[in-house]
Amino acid sequence: MLLLNSMTGATPETRLVLLKWASLFGQSVQTGERDVLASALGMSQHHVRVALEYLFREGYLCKIKSAAKASSGRKAANRFDYALATECWVLWCRTIESTIWAEEFLYTLNCVAHEKQVPPDNSKVVADVKGRLVTTALVFLANSAGYVIGCNEQPLSEMLGMSVAKLRQTIRELARRNCLSVVAQGVSPSLMFGRLLPIYQIQLKCPRYKYVKLGISSAERQLTPIQFTSGLIDFYRRASKRRNKDRYPSQFSLLPDEHYYELSKIFRNKKLVIFINHLCLSTILSLITEYTHMSRADHYPSDGIKLGSTEKLRELVYLKLTEGLFGDGREVREAVTLRADERGFYHTDTIPFFTSYTLSELTQELVCEIKMLSKQWKLFTEIYDLGARITGYLPNYLMLARLASTEGCQAIESNREPRQIHKKFILTTDYVLTVLVRNDKIIDDCMLVVDELWIAKSELPDPRIRSVESLICLKK
Numbered sequence: 185m186l187l188l189n190s191m192t193g194a195t196p197e198t199r200l201v202l203l204k205w206a207s208l209f210g211q212s213v214q215t216g217e218r219d220v221l222a223s224a225l226g227m228s229q230h231h232v233r234v235a236l237e238y239l240f241r242e243g244y245l246c247k248i249k250s251a252a253k254a255s256s257g258r259k260a261a262n263r264f265d266y267a268l269a270t271e272c273w274v275l276w277c278r279t280i281e282s283t284i285w286a287e288e289f290l291y292t293l294n295c296v297a298h299e300k301q302v303p304p305d306n307s308k309v310v311a312d313v314k315g316r317l318v319t320t321a322l323v324f325l326a327n328s329a330g331y332v333i334g335c336n337e338q339p340l341s342e343m344l345g346m347s348v349a350k351l352r353q354t355i356r357e358l359a360r361r362n363c364l365s366v367v368a369q370g371v372s373p374s375l376m377f378g379r380l381l382p383i384y385q386i387q388l389k390c391p392r393y394k395y396v397k398l399g400i401s402s403a404e405r406q407l408t409p410i411q412f413t414s415g416l417i418d419f420y421r422r423a424s425k426r427r428n429k430d431r432y433p434s435q436f437s438l439l440p441d442e443h444y445y446e447l448s449k450i451f452r453n454k455k456l457v458i459f460i461n462h463l464c465l466s467t468i469l470s471l472i473t474e475y476t477h478m479s480r481a482d483h484y485p486s487d488g489i490k491l492g493s494t495e496k497l498r499e500l501v502y503l504k505l506t507e508g509l510f511g512d513g514r515e516v517r518e519a520v521t522l523r524a525d526e527r528g529f530y531h532t533d534t535i536p537f538f539t540s541y542t543l544s545e546l547t548q549e550l551v552c553e554i555k556m557l558s559k560q561w562k563l564f565t566e567i568y569d570l571g572a573r574i575t576g577y578l579p580n581y582l583m584l585a586r587l588a589s590t591e592g593c594q595a596i597e598s599n600r601e602p603r604q605i606h607k608k609f610i611l612t613t614d615y616v617l618t619v620l621v622r623n624d625k626i627i628d629d630c631m632l633v634v635d636e637l638w639i640a641k642s643e644l645p646d647p648r649i650r651s652v653e654s655l656i657c658l659k660k
Contacts, residue, residue: 185324187275188343194238196345200293200317201227201235202244206268206276207293213248213267226294227313236266244272283324291390292320317344318354319363319386326386329469330575331367331462333508334381355384363387368459375450376539377509383462388575394623395575397657399583399613399631400560407553407577407615410464412545413457420448439541447538463508464546468553469574469617471500476558476565494551501550505543560632564619567637567646568627576618578657585611585631585638586654611638616657629657 187206188199204225205214214221222232239245248265268276283289293316321344325332341351358364364384371380415435422433423445432441439447451457475497565572587610613631621627630639636648640655 185279185321185343187272187279188321190275191242191244191345194242194345195231195234196314196317197227197231198235198238199345200313200320201225201232202239202272203317203320204293205245206273207290209268211268211273213265215265231313240266243269245269279324284328285323285326285330285386285388287392288386288388288390289320289323291392292316292323295389314344314346314350314354315358315361315363318351319358322364322384323386327466327470328473328573329466330386330388331466331470332384332386333463333466333504334511335384336381368462369455371453371455371459374453374456375535376542377456378511380456380459380509383459383466385576388620392623393620396619396621396627397578397581397583397629398564398574398617398619399585399629399657400557400615400617401611401613401631401633406579407468408465408579409457409461410546410549412542412549413451413460416444416448416451417457419444420452423448437545443534443538446534447541450538460509460546463505464550465577467501467504467508467550468557469577471497471504471550471554472557472561472574473565473572474500475554476562479558479562494555497554498547498551501554502543502547505546505550509543563632563635563648564630564637567644567648568621568625572619572621574617575620578616578618580660581616581657582660583613583616583629583631583655583657585633585652587611587652629655631655 187202191199191202194202204227208224218232218236219229222229225232227235236245240247245266246269248267280286280289321340322332322335325335327333337348337351341348344351346354355364355366359366364386366382367385368383370382371377373379415437419433419435426433432445435441435444437444478496561574611631611633613633626643628640630637632638633650636650637646638650638652638655640652642649642651
């Protein structure tokens with residue numbers, strides 16, 4: 185956020201005042217008593233006074249001489265006529281344009297002031313300033329699935345004008361209040377990776393949107409844990425129990441058994457496995473929508489690769505994995521170079537090779553998952569909402585659809601056993617996603633079955649929609 189990064193020496197309260205001012209008032213001139221402004225911003229008069237002094241001194245606000253008279257009993261010193269400077273307004277507009285969650289960003293800034301009239305000197309509002317500022321910053325940083333990957337606390341704390349210790353304390357409090365989830369803790373450096381930074385998932389609460397659950401019947405397995413990591417964990421468990429140390433249990437990778445075993449020992453770190461699983465899940469969920477849009481494109485960009493091609497998708501997946509695991513990707517480029525140049529890497533350069541191999545296997549697995557899910561997701565967006573976003577996966581849930589008796593008979597008549605035909609026919613799917621849609625969309629939990637969308641109630645006259653008697657989502 186260029187606007188916050190430019191505010192050298194400003195307190196968190198002053199930074200929040202500027203963001204709220206820009207979102208509520210825009211470029212309009214504000215004239216009136218200071219307590220009225222403080223009430224509109226949901227801030228204390230003290231914080232507003234300090235903020236106005238800083239923002240005018242540093243050129244973020246323009247001070248305009250007021251022609252109005254002070255109210256009876258008011259001192260002239262309490263008068264204010266201010267407006268955003270042009271440069272500040274330009275930075276604000278760039279901030280809004282660069283965030284994926286613009287409406288959630290604005291709602292997070294102003295939800296307290298809009299939801300209820302709180303006195304500006306209320307201690308709860310003052311105590312919540314840092315929490316609201318941190319939440320707003322994380323919403324700005326979140327990807328299209330609501331994840332913040334590899335959050336670096338040092339630059340974030342500097343941008344927000346608070347210490348790293350205070351930032352960590354605020355994040356813990358936000359997690360306790362269910363404003364965000366810490367899905368993966370930071371991981372200490374290992375043989376393959378440097379220090380891995382925490383992964384957060386934002387709990388989106390803008391009332392203009394709602395969550396629905398989407399069941400998918402064509403999935404062959406659970407989305408998490410990732411097959412690559414679960415295979416290594418299972419192999420290490422079986423190898424550790426073997427009696428003959430010269431023989432390894434069966435495995436289906438391209439690596440020799442001894443090297444696969446060495447790689448599996450690295451993934452004994454539970455924090456590392458959790459981190460990679462959530463990084464992969466975030467990559468899948470954020471790229472499903474993007475790949476679906478790319479698949480509709482029939483033109484070729486300057487690099488000559490069709491946008492919806494598997495090659496383009498593989499590039500995007502690889503890029504997100506390297507950014508999450510290596511930051512700027514410098515270390516992985518060195519590993520790939522070693523793999524291409526060295527001929528004895530199985531013995532002398534196993535770690536660079538393991539790194540390259542891991543990225544290659546993860547990329548291939550994620551590309552297959554995204555392509556499979558995007559076929560189903562395309563049908564959903566064509567029927568309901570091109571702006572819908574997948575924001576989560578529920579591994580411990582299943583979805584049940586109950587059809588009318590006549591449909592149930594048709595569905596199972598191929599069994600040719602009339603005694604097995606029941607009055608109700610139930611279809612189950614173990615693959616459930618959470619989807620964010622606009623609140624004005626008339627849609628509830630639904631299920632994708634082949635080329636149809638099953639839903640309990642629907643008013644859309646679309647032949648691809650099948651109304652079912654009931655559809656419920658249950659925890660296993």
